Amino acid sequence: MLAFPTWAGGKDWEAGAYSPLTNTMYMPLRNTCARMLATDDVRSERARALTAGGQGGLEIYALAARHQITPGEDQLGTVYAVSAETGRTVWLHEQRAATMSVMTTGGGLVFGGDVNGRFRALDQETGAVLWEINLGSPVVGFPITYAVDGRQYVAVNTGAGGGINLRMTPELRPSVGSVLFVFALPAGG
Numbered sequence: 001m002l003a004f005p006t007w008a009g010g011k012d013w014e015a016g017a018y019s020p021l022t023n024t025m026y027m028p029l030r031n032t033c034a035r036m037l038a039t040d041d042v043r044s045e046r047a048r049a050l051t052a053g054g055q056g057g058l059e060i061y062a063l064a065a066r067h068q069i070t071p072g073e074d075q076l077g078t079v080y081a082v083s084a085e086t087g088r089t090v091w092l093h094e095q096r097a098a099t100m101s102v103m104t105t106g107g108g109l110v111f112g113g114d115v116n117g118r119f120r121a122l123d124q125e126t127g128a129v130l131w132e133i134n135l136g137s138p139v140v141g142f143p144i145t146y147a148v149d150g151r152q153y154v155a156v157n158t159g160a161g162g163g164i165n166l167r168m169t170p171e172l173r174p175s176v177g178s179v180l181f182v183f184a185l186p187a188g189g
Contacts, residue, residue, distance in 0.1 A: 028099035091127035098165035113139020
């Protein structure tokens with residue numbers, strides 16, 4: 001059967017964020033589905049064929065799955081800005097790579113990364129990309145912010161990650177280096 005979403009999609013473990021400035025929730029989501037097969041033995045010939053290419057399966061649940069981007073979509077990653085008051089989508093940021101955890105700042109920014117190593121700042125009100133950098137490896141950590149002597153910093157780590165999501169976007173080939181990055185925000189940011 002074709003299942004929407006799968007354990008690699010929709011809203012997974014990645015952190016969303018809320019901003020009291022906009023009364024909006026920001027959620028990283030993925031447009032994925034999977035052809036799934038329930039089997040008594042995931043080592044069966046049919047299960048092996050379904051999971052060819054390392055698409056994954058969960059032996060403990062007797063499931064085999066071939067993950068894919070949702071039919072009709074070509075962007076895997078999204079960040080939804082959802083009004084906490086109305087539940088309506090305020091804006092949507094779409095991209096080819098799977099999105100990871102996001103956080104908000106008091107300066108009106110949403111920071112988040114993806115499995116292709118991009119880390120960016122979006123405008124909380126419009127979703128416009130205000131700043132972006134390629135960190136080289138999947139942004140697998142939860143961004144955090146802190147201040148020292150009145151200066152605000154944003155920190156995030158990279159490392160091996162992306163698994164199923166990278167297999168759905170084979171043209172994306174980040175490295176797997178594990179590094180902690182810390183960025184100083186401009187004064188007042």
